[in-house]
């Protein structure tokens with residue numbers, strides 16, 4: 001029976017990693033996979049996380065299941081990080097939330113929740129969006145459409161086209177927005193643009209679905225949730241999928257949060273039971289470990305301050321690398337203006353070059369990134385930036 005299923009092609013990013021590993025060129029560079037790397041190309045355990053692990057090891061007394069909702073201090077800590085301490089939706093007890101296995105787990109169970117609300121609704125995602133949004137949302141049986149977002153030729157957001165599209169979205173449809181550090185383009189909405197999105201959500205009565213996987217990697221922990229808080233302040237409902245994979249460096253621990261701002265406490269109570277029953281039907285109980293670490297960090301002034309410093313270091317390193325790459329490209333006389341990289345945020349940027357040029361970077365220089373031209377800025381270092389800039393200048 002199992003032989004009816006055919007082998008699937010390799011996932012483009014994972015396939016790229018395999019090709020990178022097999023490449024024997026000592027100068028090879030991996031700008032593909034979306035994990036933060038330091039100057040030495042390592043993805044280290046954050047010092048705040050290492051300290052939290054010691055505390056957890058000394059204090060954890062059981063490996064019995066945690067509650068279906070997750071670690072309580074993790075949930076309250078994350079809601080404060082996202083919405084702000086004492087946010088009115090928290091005081092009014094309007095927010096349902098569960099700990100989820102990664103941002104992906106949160107995206108999936110929230111999509112299932114949307115399907116339970118209305119199986120006919122459409123989820124609008126940006127063109128382009130993170131590739132995994134499509135299977136995560138689509139597997140829940142929801143229809144997906146795209147709204148225009150990024151213009152590769154202009155290397156900027158197509159905001160007028162985005163607005164024109166969202167002006168036609170049906171009442172009750174869902175619009176997925178990247179909270180910050182848009183993946184794959186690195187192009188984020190300005191504050192004014194977020195206000196326009198709010199106005200559209202109020203006019204059209206669509207439900208914004210915020211995916212926030214890089215809080216702290218753009219402009220800062222507070223600045224990066226400007227849009228999220230604006231919508232939470234002013235709309236009756238909002239859904240949020242958050243991830244601790246990048247900003248806590250907890251990738252393999254699978255720690256995320258699914259949060260739903262509802263109209264009142266009674267709805268919150270109902271939604272809380274619904275989302276827990278969805279999780280029960282997929283993976284039953286959330287994993288504890290990553291959430292327990294984030295709980296320890298967010299609920300200790302000392303560890304939280306240390307973690308905030310570590311997030312700032314990662315953010316500033318990526319901002320410095322952006323500036324360095326752009327100035328090297330200028331110095332080397334690249335025939336394209338890459339200044340846009342400096343205004344983009346977070347871990348990714350689109351280089352806005354053609355798939356053929358991406359192939360050339362891979363074949364001729366062993367510099368690996370996906371065909372869309374998305375690069376992981378954290379894969380650049382002071383020791384490879386000249387090599388990357390030389391290669392780019394040559395293939396243009």
Ligand SMILES: Cc1ncc(COP(=O)(O)O)c(C=O)c1O
Nearest residue numbers: 102103104130183211213243245
């Ligand atoms: C836009 C976006 N959303 C969500 C995620 C979820 O990540 P994870 O499931 O590893 O927490 C990612 C990770 O790459 C992402 O880029």
